[in-house]
Amino acid sequence: MPPIIEVDHISKNYSVFRKKEGFKGALQSLFKREYNTVEAVKDISFSIEPGEFVAFLGPNGAGKTTTLKMLSGLIFPSVGTAKVLGYTPWERQDQFRRQFSLVMGQKNQLWWDLPASDSFELHREIYNIPNQQFRQTLGQLTELLGVKDLTRQAVRELSLGERMKMELIAALLHRPRLLLLDEPTIGLDVVAQVTIQKCLREYHERNKVTVLLTSHYMRDVEALCRRVIVIAHGKLIYDGELSGIRDKFGQEKLLKIEFQADQPPPDLSQYGQVGTIEGPTVELRVERPKVAEVLSNILARHTIADVSVQDPPLEQLIARVFEEGGPST
Amino acid sequence: MQDHSVPIDINSANPVQNKTRYFRLLARLGTFTLIRELSFRGNFLVKVIVEVLWLAILLAFYETVFARTSVVASWSKQDYMFFVGCFFALNGVIETLFLENCNEFSNLVRTGDLDFLLLKPIDEQFLITCRRVDWSVSPNIIMGFCIMGVSLWNKGWEFDALRVAMFGITFTCGVAIAYSFMLVLTSCSVWLVRNQSLMEMWWLFSSLARYPREIYQRGWAQSLDIVFTYILPILLVVNVPSRVMMKAMQPEMIAFILVATVVSLSLSRWFFLKALRSYRSASS
Numbered sequence: 360m361p362p363i364i365e366v367d368h369i370s371k372n373y374s375v376f377r378k379k380e381g382f383k384g385a386l387q388s389l390f391k392r393e394y395n396t397v398e399a400v401k402d403i404s405f406s407i408e409p410g411e412f413v414a415f416l417g418p419n420g421a422g423k424t425t426t427l428k429m430l431s432g433l434i435f436p437s438v439g440t441a442k443v444l445g446y447t448p449w450e451r452q453d454q455f456r457r458q459f460s461l462v463m464g465q466k467n468q469l470w471w472d473l474p475a476s477d478s479f480e481l482h483r484e485i486y487n488i489p490n491q492q493f494r495q496t497l498g499q500l501t502e503l504l505g506v507k508d509l510t511r512q513a514v515r516e517l518s519l520g521e522r523m524k525m526e527l528i529a530a531l532l533h534r535p536r537l538l539l540l541d542e543p544t545i546g547l548d549v550v551a552q553v554t555i556q557k558c559l560r561e562y563h564e565r566n567k568v569t570v571l572l573t574s575h576y577m578r579d580v581e582a583l584c585r586r587v588i589v590i591a592h593g594k595l596i597y598d599g600e601l602s603g604i605r606d607k608f609g610q611e612k613l614l615k616i617e618f619q620a621d622q623p624p625p626d627l628s629q630y631g632q633v634g635t636i637e638g639p640t641v642e643l644r645v646e647r648p649k650v651a652e653v654l655s656n657i658l659a660r661h662t663i664a665d666v667s668v669q670d671p672p673l674e675q676l677i678a679r680v681f682e683e684g685g686p687s688t
Numbered sequence: 689m690q691d692h693s694v695p696i697d698i699n700s701a702n703p704v705q706n707k708t709r710y711f712r713l714l715a716r717l718g719t720f721t722l723i724r725e726l727s728f729r730g731n732f733l734v735k736v737i738v739e740v741l742w743l744a745i746l747l748a749f750y751e752t753v754f755a756r757t758s759v760v761a762s763w764s765k766q767d768y769m770f771f772v773g774c775f776f777a778l779n780g781v782i783e784t785l786f787l788e789n790c791n792e793f794s795n796l797v798r799t800g801d802l803d804f805l806l807l808k809p810i811d812e813q814f815l816i817t818c819r820r821v822d823w824s825v826s827p828n829i830i831m832g833f834c835i836m837g838v839s840l841w842n843k844g845w846e847f848d849a850l851r852v853a854m855f856g857i858t859f860t861c862g863v864a865i866a867y868s869f870m871l872v873l874t875s876c877s878v879w880l881v882r883n884q885s886l887m888e889m890w891w892l893f894s895s896l897a898r899y900p901r902e903i904y905q906r907g908w909a910q911s912l913d914i915v916f917t918y919i920l921p922i923l924l925v926v927n928v929p930s931r932v933m934m935k936a937m938q939p940e941m942i943a944f945i946l947v948a949t950v951v952s953l954s955l956s957r958w959f960f961l962k963a964l965r966s967y968r969s970a971s972s
Contacts, residue, residue: 480716481720
């Protein structure tokens with residue numbers, strides 16, 4: 360089976376107007392304008408197989424949304440080619456647009472003043488969904504997301520979490536083969552996040568739909584994705600298993616040491632980077648190869664009540680990856 | 689849950705249903721916008737009253753003019769009232785179906801909300817320009833046709849099926865030309881982002897279209913007549929259908945408005961699609 364998404368050395372440059380300061384600058388810009396070229400995406404290549412659930416990570420301004428917009432055909436790349444579901448996305452063929460959905464957590468596509476059910480009806484008409492199938496799918500999705508009683512309520516009267524659930528329903532009604540999710544849980548409370556994660560996991564498992572997810576919440580990524588693509592400053596810096604991120608970028612371990620004494624000894628910084636200190640308990644970041652040596656040195660010099668060796672939290676690891684960038688794989 | 693891995697295949701649907709899909713969709717969009725408008729009924733009523741008052745003032749003005757003269761630019765009172773009714777009906781169709789949508793387009797571009805419209809498997813031009821029906825100006829259409837009916841009655845007009853058919857065709861052509869002009873103005877929003885001049889340009893357009901061509905046929909105004917008849921065919925929009933009903937039929941002008949319609953629709957669609965290719969989508 361061919362890949363669902365094939366991206367081949369794609370780049371996107373924007374020409375951005377550089378506004379001069381003050382009134383004089385505004386007057387000058389009437390006659391002569393200066394533009395900067397912003398390289399939003401730089402020479403990215405990857406492919407995604409049918410049924411994969413892939414996280415697309417990067418800091419703000421890394422080029423994630425630009426890439427998603429190119430893959431959905433909203434904007435054209437400056438250089439490079441891509442095939443999505445066998446189509447060139449920016450040709451915007453109806454058969455292509457019928458087979459995928461894009462959900463943007465920060466934008467609303469439902470009619471604001473009308474109940475979500477009216478937007479769903481419109482969706483049925485646009486996607487030509489047979490009536491019986493539409494009713495069946497809608498019933499299943501509203502039950503899965505627990506919003507059966509809310510579909511007749513005006514969208515503007517729904518909470519953010521309820522609205523996002525409705526957005527997801529609208530995105531899934533026509534049974535897309537590919538789901539592009541751009542920060543679907545942004546701004547949601549933990550309960551709503553978990554509900555949406557659960558729904559996405561269940562829907563993916565049952566229907567083998569291919570999903571590309573961008574999110575700043577590592578909980579989403581850990582709960583849903585095995586594969587991760589990381590971009591920073593428009594460049595791809597990692598493409599592989601989520602667990603591989605720890606091997607590749609997690610050069611440190613987190614030692615959590617509880618000392619017998621009331622306070623930890625003052626000279627711990629010689630072993631590694633001292634983190635939080637709570638009473639006799641200290642968090643110490645130590646380079647992986649030195650963990651055994653550091654532990655034996657500390658045990659030789661101090662009395663320890665408890666010790667644990669952990670990987671740093673994924674969020675910290677990813678933040679470090681974003682900051683440092685890294686070699687392309 | 690049922691297996692959703694097989695997407696819906698539009699080709700498997702009834703071909704007749706596919707062809708009528710746009711009409712069904714338009715009806716659905718019209719229903720939704722009416723429901724929405726009625727939920728803000730105060731605003732809806734004020735808009736309707738303003739439109740009715742505007743027409744009443746205009747009619748009172750022409751009554752005053754024709755109280756002092758029997759002919760304006762070779763148009764008798766009844767002929768001229770028919771012209772006014774035709775303009776009102778045509779303008780009403782444009783404002784009901786397209787004006788609000790086109791006016792909102794620059795906002796969609798600026799905020800990036802256009803993204804969702806471009807993702808739908810349906811003609812973008814249809815979805816962008818027909819998305820919302822502005823029911824508050826729709827009484828203008830009825831009032832326009834009423835004024836035309838009263839003018840014909842007062843003139844003692846005898847029914848002529850050919851003229852009625854030609855009127856229907858040329859009126860539709862007039863709507864299409866006006867729509868094309870508006871689509872070109874709208875498309876500029878992709879480059880301008882803020883396009884507040886659209887309403888002003890539309891006002892200029894409707895100001896030119898609301899008078900008979902004869903007023904431009906003296907002195908320097910003749911050049912305006914040539915430009916706005918043969919290059920930007922704004923003067924054809926109301927003049928040709930009104931003349932078809934009230935004056936001698938001019939086959940050459942009927943043929944010309946047909947050609948002008950095809951050219952306007954084709955050029956405006958080409959321009960619109962070219963504009964969409966330049967769409968950058970606002971940052972999230």
